[in-house]
Amino acid sequence: MNEVLVSESKQPGSKRIVAYFKERLLRGELKVGDRIMPERELAVELEVGRPLLREVLRSLSMLGLLDVRHGSGTYIGKADIRVLSDFFTFCLSQEQDILDDTMQARMAIECQAIRLACSRANEADLARIGQWLGVLIKTLGDPEEGGKADFMFHQSIVAASHSRSLTTLYGALAELLQLSHVERRKTTYRNPEIIGDLGEAHREVFLSIVAKDPDQADQRLREHFAIGDEVRRKSLIEAYRKGSEGA
Amino acid sequence: MNEVLVSESKQPGSKRIVAYFKERLLRGELKVGDRIMPERELAVELEVGRPLLREVLRSLSMLGLLDVRHGSGTYIGKADIRVLSDFFTFCLSQEQDILDDTMQARMAIECQAIRLACSRANEADLARIGQWLGVLIKTLGDPEEGGKADFMFHQSIVAASHSRSLTTLYGALAELLQLSHVERRKTTYRNPEIIGDLGEAHREVFLSIVAKDPDQADQRLREHFAIGDEVRRKSLIEAYRKGSEGA
DNA sequence: TGCGTTAAGTGGTCTTACCAATTGTGCCCA
DNA sequence: TGGGCACAATTGGTAAGACCACTTAACGCA
Incomplete structure (x- = not known):
């Protein structure tokens, strides 16, 4: 144009x-x-x-x-960002390892959003985040439902930022992010220790928002992401070992 | 769809x-x-x-x-993210104070990108960032040219992250971000002290990438954004005072 | 005054015709 | 035998006109 x-x-x-x-x-x-x-x-x-x-x-x-x-x-019309979810999916799906890389976009948006949420979240926001935390904990053993709850938990945090541009960008990536959540869960859900840590990590993220500490919230969220990365790295190594032994 | x-x-x-x-x-x-x-x-x-x-x-x-x-x-075709620049502009321009809020998206993407750039930037990336730093310093007194150089400086950092999803999102916001750069410059360019600080702040950002320290780079960039916010706050206060006295 | 019917206004889809750009094929000449 | 040119075929670009389908407004009658 x-x-x-x-x-x-x-x-x-x-x-x-x-x-x-x-x-x-x-x-x-x-x-x-x-x-x-x-x-x-x-x-x-x-x-x-x-x-x-x-x-x-x-x-x-x-x-x-x-x-x-x-x-x-x-x-x-009111420009509909939902259409972009498909478009971004097309756009990025032409790239290799896009689900991994989407993590970068997710971290970028969520870490900034959680900082804003610390000062901007109202009672309804906190209630909603807490509600999804509850659902997430109940569905830890189910990759599909747990992946959805995980996504909604994080999306509630972005919504609590009350930043239109961040929610717009997050909405544009929604389909890829949701897929990413579910895929991540599928690589880890059988390990009860990991699953326990997962619930705990989300709880700490939630508490840091309630504490209204932007730096701590950012840090907790990054730790949460890092734990997830480490978990998946170990899962891949283990799967590789099993694959070698079987060969 | x-x-x-x-x-x-x-x-x-x-x-x-x-x-x-x-x-x-x-x-x-x-x-x-x-x-x-x-x-x-x-x-x-x-x-x-x-x-x-x-x-x-x-x-x-x-x-x-x-x-x-x-x-x-x-x-x-290869899905063209440039078309989204217009779309995002339409999408977000229906919101109040969108240029201010776009700063949040910008901070989100740039702070994550600069972290990645610390480990992923190659020689060509660093050279390009340095080149735009040079242009930026030369054009500090020109809101239009300086705004463009400022935008290109930051865009080079995002490019140096080698993250497809971050560059895609940044590209989608390019038009709004560029407009934002120029508008910011117009509110501050007449103050030589501020202008000097601006060049210095950008230099420190660049040096922190070269130092390959993600936390420091993130912090320097946030300080840079905060300085910009403070500068504009003071400019608005000053303009308001002048307006009051004139009334 | 309200309801029903009809007509007008609006978008949805298609066929047909013709224009314009690109590509491929065949023929002629050196 | 090869290259160049011209022509034809293939492809997208644009338009007019016709007709279908949905919505809305107006008018008439009870």
Whole structure:
């Protein structure tokens, strides 16, 4: 969308349509909930055919920027970050070891979020984090349910930061992160000692938020991540050994 | 794209088209660089009209997932994160004080990236960071050029992390971050003392990477952000006082 | 005044036609 | 025999017109 600015009439129709929306959205002329001009009228105004206009409208709709309602009209939507979960999955899935690397993005967002949560979390936030901590502990022996609870626990912390940009980024990675949680659980869930440590580590993370100590919370969370890394490293070594002996 | 799975033939045409691509991309049947079936053939196979197919192809193309070449064919693209810069800008620009909040996302990504850069940065990375440090110092008195150099300095650090997910997220926020850099400079550039401190702070950040000390690098970067916040707080207070006296 | 019916307005999908860019094939000439 | 040029085929780009389907508004009648 960031094209070199040339005479609008010389630009391909599709780019003129995109520019039309971009300008009006950024100018505030079109706001969430506004109804835009009907397709046939807009096509005439932009001097394009309706099929081409619909191509762009569909694109913007798939991003959530437009809310197209059959028989009613087309409205400016609230940009939907959920669509990005798929996109990020596509984007990053073309990379090797992406689940491992996603940990970096997760650590980046969560460590900053937990710092903010220490000062911004309200009673409802703390209650929600505590609730997911409870569910997590109950489901320690179940990789699927435990992985989901683990994800929700961490997502509650990010939500407690009350930072729109952090929750947006976290939401964009949600599908990959959730997959990562479940995969991690599957490599470790059979070891009761590890499982016990896992619950304990999450409890300490929670308590550090309650204590409202940003540096400590950041540290506890990093320790939690490091424990998880170490656990998986040992599991891999053990699996490798078993594999060698079997050979 | 995460729709409830129903009989494919009963789904609207557009959803079937999206599902067609999603399945084949995730299955690895379609890889970057592959050429897909010509439009007219694909329309027949999916039992949709060509205009509808083009609507979805245009959408996927705008996300960079498809590389459509006039007269040549349609190829699977490498998902282009640059498109997300605009989308994130739309997404987050619907929020109040978004430039301020974007700082949180920036801090999250950069503080994690700089930790990784301490162990992963190679000679070329360090040279590039140093180069942008030089440009930054030369352009301290120019908000536009200095803002760009500042952004590039920080972006080089993120690149030096060699983390695909962090660079992807940072790229998605690039437009907002760059705007943020320039805006910050505009509030402070007239004060020579602040400007001097700015150059010095960046130098210390750079040196901490060279020293390969993750905790120190993280701390220096946070101090740098804190100094920037303090500077802007003072500038706002001063502007407010002047405003009051003028009233 | 409220309900039902009809018509108008709006998006959804498709067929057909034609334009424009790229690529491949065949023929001619050196 | 090889290279170059021209033409045709293949592919994407754009549009008009037709018709379907959903929503909303207006009008008439009880």
